[in-house]
Amino acid sequence: MEDQKTALNLPLSEAITISAQAIGEVMSGRSLTEVLDQLDAHERPIVQSLSFNALRKWVRSQELMRQFIPKAPPPEVAHLLSVAIALFLQDSTDGKGYASHTIVDQSVRACGKYDKTMYAKGLVNAVLRKVSLATQPSEYPPDPIPMFVPPWWRANLKNNYSKQWQSILFTQARRAPLILRVNQKQYSREQYQSLLDEAGIASSAIESLAGFALPDALLIPNPVPVSDLPGFYGGAVSVQDSGAQLAASLLTPNSSDLILDACSAPGGKTAHLLELADCQMLALEIDEERIGKINGNLDRLRLRSEKVKVLHGDASKSSWWDGALFDKILLDAPCSASGIVARHPDIPFLRRQSDVVALQKKQREILTQAWQMLKPEGLLLYVTCSVFPEEGENQAVWFAQQHTNALRLDAPGQLLPTEVNDGFYYALFKKNGR
Ligand SMILES: C[S@@+](CC[C@H](N)C(=O)[O-])C[C@H]1O[C@@H](n2cnc3c(N)ncnc32)[C@H](O)[C@@H]1O
Structure with a gap:
């Protein structure tokens, strides 16, 4: 089978390899933003998406790994498996999904970058085939467990938000929406929405938060790269969460x-x-x-x-x-x-x-x-x-x-x-x- 190309023409296998390395860096204490900032422009979007997904699905992916591998694999194989297994756990809110055979094939190829012994290839192939069966939608509800936080963090949330702590973690395990701030110096929110309409990008105004007005905020339900946003490089608009606005x-x-x-x-x-x-x-x-x-x-x-x-x-x-x-x-x-x-x-x-x-x-x-x-x-x-x-x-x-x-x-x-x-x-x- 050919290398599966991602939207930006980076083979998926390569994106998996780079994401696994990025996960390794995070596990040794480095900020993911710092790691991503060092990538080439054509690598960043897909590597960010795979790495974010791996971290969001961490609890479930580690569980599956323990279920199917009796002895913990070397860290670089574990990181690659974390990225790959997380791809099986994507649901409709996560954006692009890949076919199971593509995930298996491209992950095995990704091993080739550092594994000359065939050990990793065999293991990754076997584990991912089992995961593929175990995570069929009929077998498994999507994303059933909130994302990983350390025990002290979870205890803090439980103590302070006894009713909401789980929903906080569920919300944070989901892909964040794209929210824009319209630069009032250039456009009113309504004017900018017209530009988005013309560009075929759906948007809706977020009018307020906790009773406080948000005059400039727009929600883009189907996120697009900033390069597709009208006037982005001329300063018409910024990406900024509504809470920050x-x-x-x-x-x-x-x-x-x-x-x-x-x-x-x-x-x-x-x-x-x-x-x-x-x-x-x-x-x-x-x-x-x-x-x-x-x-x-x-x-x-x-x-x-x-x-x-x-x-x-x-x-x-x-x-x-x-x-x-x-x-x-x-x-x-x-x-x-x-x-x-x-x-x-x-x-x-x-x-x-x-x-x-x-x-x-x-x-x-x-x-x-x-x-x-x-x-x-x-x-x-x-x-x-x-x-x-x-x-x-x-x-x-x-x-x-x-x-x-x-x-x-x-x-x-x-x-x-x-x-x-x-x-x-x-x-x-x-x-x-x-
Ligand atoms: C939460 S971020 C600020 C985000 C920023 N206000 C925005 O909306 O884009 C906090 C910033 O404070 C900086 N910082 C941390 N300690 C500081 C200090 N003692 N004096 C000034 N800046 C500090 C950090 O480097 C970081 O850039």
Whole structure:
């Protein structure tokens, strides 16, 4: 049989090999985004899709492997099998499915890249044939088990969300929808929807979330590559979860504001604020390498001006600060990212319980520092993409206790992940007097 080509002309067997290597990197502690960023453009989409699928179906694929292989295979074979078995577990919400014989054939070919002994080929062939029979739709309900999270993570969810913890994991095990943010500087949402209609791309407006308006959000039920989106490279639109889109409107930016985006890369929320108002903006970021991403986004969205400054610096310190108080501060703090697992399924494999403790400490340091830099009557929006209260409500309560001049305003609080949004936490504070 010939090599099965994927949509981008990369043989599926090669995509399986590269994905298995990517899974190996994640298992040794490396972020999948970092691994994917190093791939060629023609490799990335299919490798991302196979690797995401492998991580989302991890619980079931490992179970099947244990069922059919008495002795654990070498790691590189196990990783390849994880990618391949996950392909049998895809359901209609997962996008492209492959015929069983194609999965078996291409996975066996994928072994050839490193196996000269035939051991792996024989094993992969035998196991996948058994898995193929065991996962026939009539035998097996699709995706019956939520995705992998470590025991401490599961315990945290159970403790804090006794009724919803399973549905949180089910939601996060599904493929995240494509959600766009229309650049109001270029198009109204309705105008952009017309462009999508003309391009044959279906869309629907997401009007609000948790009672807060979302003026720019569009859901694309059948995702397309960004290159197919009208005007994408001219800055007409960005890919941004609807939960993340609440930040800019909660801060109510206007053109006379001096705003600090304290933790800004890759600049999604910075850009949204600038799309809503020609404010003076200082986008701060501690990771020098990620500053290029902020600049790239501002360039693509045509949001550069002398009022916008991107700066390398640590928001928990003041060494970078010129002393000018800010009208508004967006503090989108570093966090566990436990709310965005649907878009980053490697996170549960990488995070340690001790990370949450360290992050909580860092969040407090940044909150405390940022408050000193805010004008009286100014607004500070604290955001995390976490579902752990340690990084959300507990922090807001702690902060309000520490600062008697902090008045809590109406904000969504904890948003749990749903089909149209990731999990975020929002608290809004106004500085009373001095
Ligand atoms: C949640 S991400 C921000 C996402 C961004 N606001 C957006 O919407 O595109 C947090 C960012 O904070 C940065 N960061 C972490 N610690 C920081 C610190 N002490 N000072 C400034 N930036 C920090 C991280 O490198 C990361 O880029």
